[in-house]
Amino acid sequence: MKVINVVSKESVSEFLNFPKLLFREDENYIRPLDQDIENVFNPKKNKFFRFGECERFLFKNDKNETVGKIAVFINKKYRQDQPTGGIGFFDCIDHQKTADFIFNFAKEWLQKKGMEAMDGPINFGERDKFWGLLTEGFSEPLYGMNYNPPYYQSLFENYGFQIYFNQLCFGRKIHEPVADHFLAMHQRISKNKEIKAKPLQIKFLEKFAKDFTEVYNQAWASHGEGKQLTEMQTVKMFKSLKPVINEHISWFVYENEKPIAMWMNIPDLNQWIKFFNGKFGLLQKLLFLIIKKFRKNKKMVGLVFGIIPEWQRKGIDGFMIWEGTKHFRETTDFEDYEMQWIGDFNPKMIKIAENLETKVTRKLATYRYLFDETKEFKRQETV
Template sequence: MPLLEVVDARLAGMFQDLPARLHRGQAAYIGPFVADIEAVFDPASNPYFANGEAIRWVLTNEAGQAIGRVAAFLNRDLPTVTDPSLPTGGLGFFECIDDQDAASQLFDAARAWLAARGLQAMDGPVNFGERDRFWGLQIAGFELEPNYGMFWHPPYYQRLFERYGFQVYFKQYTCAREVATPLHPSFAKRAAAFATEQPAYRFAHASKGNPERLAQEFLHVYNLAWGKHSGVKPMEPDQARRLVKQMKPVLDERLLWFAYYNDEPVAFFISLPELNQILKHVGPRLNWWGKLRFVWERWRYQRRRPKKMFGVIYGVVPEHQGKGVDSVMLVYAQQALQGAGYTNIEMNWIGDFNPRMMATMRSIGAKICKTHATYRKLFDETREFERCPVIK
C-alpha cells in the first residue's frame, strides 16, 4: 500500500478528510477544525518547531484513496526526548481502517523515522504540542461526544495499537458532574472558616477586560503548580498571552477562578464553554460562512439548557496545597457557574499518575465518563517496560 509523505495541499486535504469519512454515521463523532490540525504542522504557528521536527504520512489503497494516516515528531526540549536512559519521540494523529497490516505500516514508518534520529521508543497517540489537545487513544466512553481538542476514536483502534506492541504508559480519565450537585458540607464549612480566620486569602473570577493580567496570573500559577511535572515544560510569557488571545472569542470570565494570598495568585480553576457543542453545528472549516454560523451558534449556546462547560486546568501552588484553598475556591466558583446557567461540566483529562487530583475529583462528586490511554512502544522489545511514575 503506497505511503505518501504529506508535502502539498492535495495530500494535506486527504490527511484532513480521512477521519470524517471513516467515522461517518457515528453519532458521537465530532471532527476537529482543519485549521487547528494544520497549525500543529506549521512552523510559523507551532513553537515546538524551534527545536523539533515533524512529519506526516497518508496511506492509500491501490485506487489512491486514503485509508490511514499518522504523524511522527520530536521536540528536543522535552525531558522524554532528552532522557539518556530512554529517549522517546511521539506518534500522533493516527486514523486507519480496521486492518492490522495497514496500521502496522503506519506505525513502522513512524518508528523508522524516529529511530533514525536516535530515539528508542515512541509515545502515542500524542500531540506535537501541549498535553491539553489531541492526546491519547480513546478506550472507553465511545457513546459520548468528544470535548474540544480531543479526538473520538472507534473501539478497534485499541486492538491495532496493542497488537503492534504498544503498552499503556498511563491512562487518562475525563471526569464529569452536574454543576448543581451539592458539594460535601465540609466545603462550605471550610469556606466560612476562611472568611473569618484566613483574611489574607481572597477568591475571585478573572476579568477578560484585562487580558495581560489574566495571562500573567495564569502563567504564575501554572509554572509553580505544573511546570515541574514529568513531561511538562514551563510556560513562557508569550505562550500564556497566545492562549488568552486564542480563548478570547469564547471566554466567559465567570468560569475563570483564582485564589489569591496577599494578592498573589496561588490557585486557579480555569474553564470554558464546551466548544464542541457549538462547533458540531459549524463544520470543520471556519470560512466566511463558518464564522457567521459560529457567531450564531455561540449566541444560541449561551441561551441553551442544558449547557455544558469544560474544565481546562486546575492547580494549586505547592506552598498552599493541603490548606483547603482549592475547596474554598470551588465553593465560590459553583455559585457563579450556576448563576451563569451552566448545568454540566467535564474536566480535562487527569492521568492515573496523579492520584491526588483523582481524589479531588471524587471529593467533588465527579465520576469518570471517558478513558483515553497514552501508549508507549519500546523499539528494543527485550527491554523491561515501565509505566509512567506516579506523582507522590
C-alpha cells in the same frame, strides 16, 4: 499498499477529510478544525520544528482507496530512557494487517532517524492537544482531544504497543449536590473578612493574567510536569482565550488582595464548532458569533485549579468551589463539567480532581512500542 507523502494540496485535503468518511456513522465524532491540525505541520506555526522533524503519510489499497493515515516525528527535547519518536494523527480502517503495515512503516522511518521506540498516538507539540488513544468513555470529545472508535485499541495492542501511561478525565454534573465538607469549609472561611472570591473580568484581563501566573507558579512548582510561566506567556494565553471567556465560570481567591487560589474554566468549544465541518473561515467566524450568542452551551471545561502552598489543606478549595458553583448555577446554562486529562503518573493531581467530587468520565492511553523486544518495558514513573 501505496504510500503517499502528504505534501500536495490534494493529499492534504485527503488527510483532513479521511476521518470524517471513516466515522460518518459515529454520532459522537466531532471533526477538529482543519486549521488546528494544519498548524501542527506548519514550521511557521509550530515551534517544535526548531528541534525536530515531522512527516505525514496516506496509505491506499489496490483500488486507490485511502485506508489509513499517520504522522511520524522526532523531537530532540522528548528525552526518554532510549531515543523515542512519536506517531500521531493515526486513522485506519478496521483491519489489523493494514494497521500493521502503517505501524511498520512508521517504525522504519523512525529507525532511520536513530530511534529505538515510538510513542503514540501523540502530538508533534504540547500535550494539551491531540494526545492519547481513547479507550473508555466514547462520548463527544472535548475541544482539542483525540477521538477514535473502540477498535483502535486492538489495532495498537495486537501490534505490540503497551500502555506507557493512562490519561484520566474527571467530570461531574453542575447541579449535583456539593459535599457537606465543602459547605463547611465555605462557612468557616467566609468568616475571615480578609478572604474574598472574585470572578474573572475581561476588562481587567491583564491583571487576572498576572494573578494567575503568581498562583500557578507557586502551586505547581513542586509538581512533576510543572512548568514556570512568565507573565507575558499568561497574558498571551488569556488574550487568545478572550473570545470564549465566560466571566461567570473562572474564579480567583484573594487574601487582602493577594492572589492565593484560582479555578480556570472555559466553555467546551466543540459544542459550537461541531457545526463547521472543520472549517473556520470568515463565514464560520460570523456563524460562530451567532451560535455562541443564541445556542446554549451545556458543557464547561476545567483548565487549571491551583492554591498556593501556605493555603493548601485549609479549606480554600471548598470556599472557592462553592462561591463559584452557586454563582454559575444561577447565571449560566452549563449542565456538565469535565476536566482536561491528568496522567495516572501524577497521583497528587488526581487527588485534587477527586477532591472536587468528580468521577472518571473518559480514559485515554499513551502507548509505547520498543523496537528491541528483549528490552524491559517500563511505564512512566510516578511523580
